[in-house]
Amino acid sequence: MSKFDEIMKKSGYSKATVSRVINHSPHVSDEARQKITDIMKQLNYIPNRNAVSLSTGQTKQIGIVTSATNEIILTFMNQFIDTAMDFGFQTLIYTSRGDKEIELQAFEDLRSKRVDGLVIMTCVNHPDKLKAYCEYGPIVSWQRMGNDEIPSVAMDQAQGYRLALEHLVSKGYTRIANAFGRAESLNTQSRREAYESFMVDNGLPVLREAYQYSIFSSSDGEEAMRRMASGSDLPQAVLCSNDYAAIGIWSEARKQNIRVPEQLAIVGFDDIELSRVLGITTIHNPIAEQATQAFHRLWAVLGKQELQAQQLEFQLIERSTT
Amino acid sequence: MSKFDEIMKKSGYSKATVSRVINHSPHVSDEARQKITDIMKQLNYIPNRNAVSLSTGQTKQIGIVTSATNEIILTFMNQFIDTAMDFGFQTLIYTSRGDKEIELQAFEDLRSKRVDGLVIMTCVNHPDKLKAYCEYGPIVSWQRMGNDEIPSVAMDQAQGYRLALEHLVSKGYTRIANAFGRAESLNTQSRREAYESFMVDNGLPVLREAYQYSIFSSSDGEEAMRRMASGSDLPQAVLCSNDYAAIGIWSEARKQNIRVPEQLAIVGFDDIELSRVLGITTIHNPIAEQATQAFHRLWAVLGKQELQAQQLEFQLIERSTT
DNA sequence: TTGTACGCGTTATCAC
DNA sequence: GTGATAACGCGTACAA
Numbered sequence: 001m002s003k004f005d006e007i008m009k010k011s012g013y014s015k016a017t018v019s020r021v022i023n024h025s026p027h028v029s030d031e032a033r034q035k036i037t038d039i040m041k042q043l044n045y046i047p048n049r050n051a052v053s054l055s056t057g058q059t060k061q062i063g064i065v066t067s068a069t070n071e072i073i074l075t076f077m078n079q080f081i082d083t084a085m086d087f088g089f090q091t092l093i094y095t096s097r098g099d100k101e102i103e104l105q106a107f108e109d110l111r112s113k114r115v116d117g118l119v120i121m122t123c124v125n126h127p128d129k130l131k132a133y134c135e136y137g138p139i140v141s142w143q144r145m146g147n148d149e150i151p152s153v154a155m156d157q158a159q160g161y162r163l164a165l166e167h168l169v170s171k172g173y174t175r176i177a178n179a180f181g182r183a184e185s186l187n188t189q190s191r192r193e194a195y196e197s198f199m200v201d202n203g204l205p206v207l208r209e210a211y212q213y214s215i216f217s218s219s220d221g222e223e224a225m226r227r228m229a230s231g232s233d234l235p236q237a238v239l240c241s242n243d244y245a246a247i248g249i250w251s252e253a254r255k256q257n258i259r260v261p262e263q264l265a266i267v268g269f270d271d272i273e274l275s276r277v278l279g280i281t282t283i284h285n286p287i288a289e290q291a292t293q294a295f296h297r298l299w300a301v302l303g304k305q306e307l308q309a310q311q312l313e314f315q316l317i318e319r320s321t322t
Numbered sequence: 323m324s325k326f327d328e329i330m331k332k333s334g335y336s337k338a339t340v341s342r343v344i345n346h347s348p349h350v351s352d353e354a355r356q357k358i359t360d361i362m363k364q365l366n367y368i369p370n371r372n373a374v375s376l377s378t379g380q381t382k383q384i385g386i387v388t389s390a391t392n393e394i395i396l397t398f399m400n401q402f403i404d405t406a407m408d409f410g411f412q413t414l415i416y417t418s419r420g421d422k423e424i425e426l427q428a429f430e431d432l433r434s435k436r437v438d439g440l441v442i443m444t445c446v447n448h449p450d451k452l453k454a455y456c457e458y459g460p461i462v463s464w465q466r467m468g469n470d471e472i473p474s475v476a477m478d479q480a481q482g483y484r485l486a487l488e489h490l491v492s493k494g495y496t497r498i499a500n501a502f503g504r505a506e507s508l509n510t511q512s513r514r515e516a517y518e519s520f521m522v523d524n525g526l527p528v529l530r531e532a533y534q535y536s537i538f539s540s541s542d543g544e545e546a547m548r549r550m551a552s553g554s555d556l557p558q559a560v561l562c563s564n565d566y567a568a569i570g571i572w573s574e575a576r577k578q579n580i581r582v583p584e585q586l587a588i589v590g591f592d593d594i595e596l597s598r599v600l601g602i603t604t605i606h607n608p609i610a611e612q613a614t615q616a617f618h619r620l621w622a623v624l625g626k627q628e629l630q631a632q633q634l635e636f637q638l639i640e641r642s643t644t
Numbered sequence: 645t646t647g648t649a650c651g652c653g654t655t656a657t658c659a660c
Numbered sequence: 661g662t663g664a665t666a667a668c669g670c671g672t673a674c675a676a
Contacts, residue, residue, distance in 0.1 A: 002669055014647045019671060029645060049436045050375040051669035054652050059372065061414075069400060074391055081417055085424070090436075092383075092414055095403055102407070114371045114412075218599040251599050274596065277540040277573050324653055336663045341655060349661060373653030376668050 003045045011036045022047060058116055062298060063092045065106045066121035071272045072242065072287060073121055076142065079291035080119065087299060089116070100125050107133040117298040120150070138301035140294050144186045153293045157187050158194035160283045160314030161239070164267045165198045167281075167316050168237045173265050177210035177235035179224045179245050188213075188241075195239070207235060215241055221248020228264075229256050237265035237322070243275040243282055250280060250321060266321040279320035286312045325367045332365075333358045344369060380438055384620060385414045387428045388443035393594045394564065394609060395443055398464065401613035402441065409621060411438070422447050429455040439620040442472070460623035462616050466508045475615045479509050480516035482605045482636030486561055486589045487520045489603075489638050495559040495587050499532035501546045501571065503563035510535075510563075517561070529557060537563055543570020550586075551578050559587035559644070565597040565604055572602060572643060588643040601642035608634045 007018050013032055020028045021036040039045075053059045062084055066073050081091045092115060096103035103124055109115050110133055120141040123130070127147035133139065134149050141152040168176055178195060180188045192211075199206045210231075215224045221244065228234060229252075240246040246268030253260050260266055268275050268282035275282045289312050296307040329340050335354055342350045343358040361367075375381045384406055388395050403413045414437060418425035425447055431437050432455055442463040445452070449469035455461065456471050463474040490498055500517060502510045514533075521528045532553075537546045543566065550556060551574075562568040568590030575582050582588055590597050590604035597604045611634050618629040 004669060015670080016647060016672080017645085020646090023671085027645060032645080046430060046434045048376070048669050049431070049434045050372055050381065051652090052671080053372040054370070054376050054654090055669080055671045057652075069396055071393075074396060077415075078391060078417060081415060082419075090414060090431075092412060093399075093403060095400060097404075108368060109371070109412075112368045112371045218596065222599065247596070248599060274540065274569070277544065277570060326653060337654085337665095338656085338663060339661080342662090345655085351661060354661080370653050373668090374655075376670090377653080377655040379668080 002048075003043050004047075006043060007036060007039050007045060010039050053113075057113065058302075059114060060088055061090050061092055061115045062117045062119065062295075063094050063106050063109060063115040064119045064121060065094045065096065065103060065123060067096045067098045067103070067124060068122075069093075069095065070244065071274075072270055072285075075272075075287045076121065076291045076294075079288035080295055083292050083295040087295070087303070089295075089302075096124060098124050104129075110136045110139070116302055119294050119298070120145070138298045140297040142290065142294065146186055151297060153290045153297065154187075155285075155290070155312055155314065157190035160269070160285070161191045161194040162198055163314055163316045164239055164269075164283055165195065167318065167322065168239075168265060168267065169202060169204070171265065171322055173237040173322075174204050175207065175236045176204075177207050177212075177228065177238045179212045179215040179221065179238055179240045179249065181214070181216055181241035183213040191239075210235055215245045218244045218248035218251065221245040221250075222252040223248075225249040225252035225256070229253075229258065234258070234264060237261075237267065240266065240268050242270050243268035243272045243280060246280050246282065246321070247274060247278060250278065261320070261322050268321075271317055275317075275319070281319045281322040282317050284315040284317050286314075324370075325365050326369075328365060329358060329361050329367060332361050375435075379435070380624075381436060382410055383412050383414055383437045384439045384441065384617075385416050385428050385431060385437040386441045386443060387416045387418065387425060387445060389418045389420045389425070389446060390444075391415075391417065392566065393596075394592055394607075397594075397609045398443065398613045398616075401610035402617055405614050405617040409617070409625070411617075411624075418446060420446050426451075432458045432461070438624055441616050441620070442467070460620045462619040464612065464616065468508055473619060475612045475619065476509075477607075477612070477634055477636065479512035482591070482607070483513045483516040483561070484520055485636055485638045486591075486605055487517065489640065489644065490559045490561075490587060490589065491524060491526070493587070493644055495644075496526050497529065497558045498526075499529050499534075499550065499557035499560045501534045501537040501543065501560055501562045501567050503536070503538055505535040513561075532557055537567045540566045540570035540573065543567040543572075544574040545570075547571040547574035547578070551575075551580065556580070556586060559583075559589065562588065562590050564592050565590035565594045565602060568602050568604065568643070569596060569600060572600065583642070583644050590643075593639055597641070598639075603641045603644040604639050606637040606639050608636075 008015055013036060017032055018036055021033050064077055084091050094106035110118050117138040127145045131149045139150050141150050144152045144154040182188055196206050212224050215221060238249060246266050250260060250266050253264055258264050268280045271282045271284040293309050300306050330337055335358060339354055340358055343355050386399055406413050416428035432440050439460040449467045453471045461472050463472050466474045466476040504510055518528050534546050537543060560571060568588050572582060572588050575586055580586050590602045593604045593606040615631050622628050
């Protein structure tokens with residue numbers, strides 16, 4: 001016999017009344033509430049969440065889909081977990097490590113009602129394949145998916161990139177190289193377009209031959225720096241896909257006795273804690289706020305209640321690498 | 323009508339047989355299996371996990387309890403999530419931010435059968451309070467809890483610390499300072515004792531007045547360095563609670579024009595990726611292996627099957643700060 | 645305010 | 661091999 005049944009019997013009340021007390025329904029006499037509450041405490045009762053979930057059809061769990069975790073993803077996750085908790089939701093992490101099958105598991109979990117909703121940080125499956133899952137629950141993406149079915153909380157990358165470009169040019173740097181992330185990503189495309197149009201508009205050289213792609217980690221940054229150093233002429237500045245890449249470039253530059261920023265200015269992206277410590281100039285990315293917005297988007301569906309969203313913006317943080 | 327019922331009706335078989343096919347029971351005729359499988363595919367069927375969990379009493383979910391997340395915790399979490407997935411388990415993250423009530427939520431979730439087991443990374447509630455939850459499911463801790471009810475996968479901190487001390491002494495550094503973590507933690511105690519006995523055994527000075535506590539982040543490290551620099555005489559070397567602290571100290575030392583390692587040697591702890599990039603000498607901590615062991619401990623209970631555990635050891639990684 | 649009856653979707657224990 | 665039937669623990673119309 002379950003504790004629920006015990007409470008029923010001991011209190012003399014019915015299932016429904018016990019359930020009402022558990023869920024703080026106002027339509028219960030003080031006497032009943034008191035009696036049942038006492039017995040609940042005495043029995044150290046706590047509802048079985050599986051039973052609740054089965055009955056209500058809601059698990060109060062939300063999944064975050066990512067291929068890997070770094071400080072950026074982490075900042076997002078932490079804020080998301082916090083916000084979700086304020087609304088009574090818990091968060092599951094799905095790390096796919098780039099495996100399509102594993103990633104799909106998260107979406108299947110939406111179908112099988114293990115989670116009520118999903119947030120996509122990174123995604124290796126084709127957007128079209130994911131459309132089929134939209135009917136099973138709300139899905140929101142961090143980056144743009146190039147897919148209108150799945151809304152995103154992505155920001156205008158071009159705005160951030162222009163901030164960096166304006167800063168560099170105002171400091172007198174004109175030969176500007178780029179260490180991009182994933183070549184095909186919409187983020188990279190936006191940034192590249194921002195760069196090219198900005199340089200053209202200002203009559204500055206577009207260093208296409210200096211484009212480097214897939215520069216994510218500090219190790220990637222090191223290699224990128226080595227390639228730059230081995231080239232015929234060093235650019236005056238380099239814009240990085242993120243701060244890790246910037247730190248790698250900065251570190252390797254030091255080893256090669258290239259003075260920063262005199263010989264090479266470096267601008268990171270995202271503004272992680274270490275770039276503050278190491279003094280890397282960067283573009284502040286309001287990650288936490290995006291996480292909050294991501295949950296609010298889900299809540300709009302789950303709670304059937306729209307929350308107003310504020311417009312977020314990037315911000316230049318000038319430190320000692322420019 | 324649920325899809326399960328649809329399958330029943332369309333196939334003409336009973337609940338039980340359908341369930342057998344779903345769970346790959348061998349006691350089903352090929353004909354029945356074929357027919358039911360076809361209909362399942364046709365209906366795009368997937369079992370409702372809440373119903374399964376309610377019926378079996380297992381959620382196949384495990385919670386990780388932590389107060390915050392950094393690269394170390396992350397390394398552990400990632401490996402744990404991976405290992406757990408290999409065994410068909412999913413992982414929930416409970417970040418308490420040091421709030422006892424929030425942390426307790428994780429343990430209540432064990433009680434309410436939302437998770438089958440729990441891993442404690444850090445814990446702010448008193449160990450005695452947690453003992454009460456052991457009856458609801460397996461709990462394993464990363465660090466030692468000072469509580470025999472809750473097993474841990476903690477390593478011998480003293481062994482790792484001695485590695486660093488031997489290395490420093492062999493390099494000729496004898497005036498060695500310490501930047502510890504949480505003063506009351508068992509880890510810190512072990513390390514401090516290792517330091518004191520090692521120094522005494524080797525006839526070297528024990529710099530008690532140079533003990534610094536609560537040095538966790540790179541910011542903490544910066545401040546620790548400033549305090550050291552403002553003191554009467556600089557130690558020759560400093561042992562850090564982790565690599566973040568080491569990086570902070572290293573960075574601030576550079577700003578103060580203190581040459582590393584000539585004027586000050588620095589040894590980190592844990593061996594995160596950045597200490598490789600920045601060239602910080604450190605003690606490699608086999609975090610991922612500890613995560614695997616943590617899951618195996620839980621699996622010993624959940625799967626009723628013991629897995630052998632190998633003895634793990636710290637390792638010195640010499641780089642350019644010593 | 646309270647109780648009845650049914651539903652949630654699946655597993656498990658028996659029989660046959 | 662297959663099929664009733666009873667759990668699993670709780671929510672919720674609807675009626676009283």
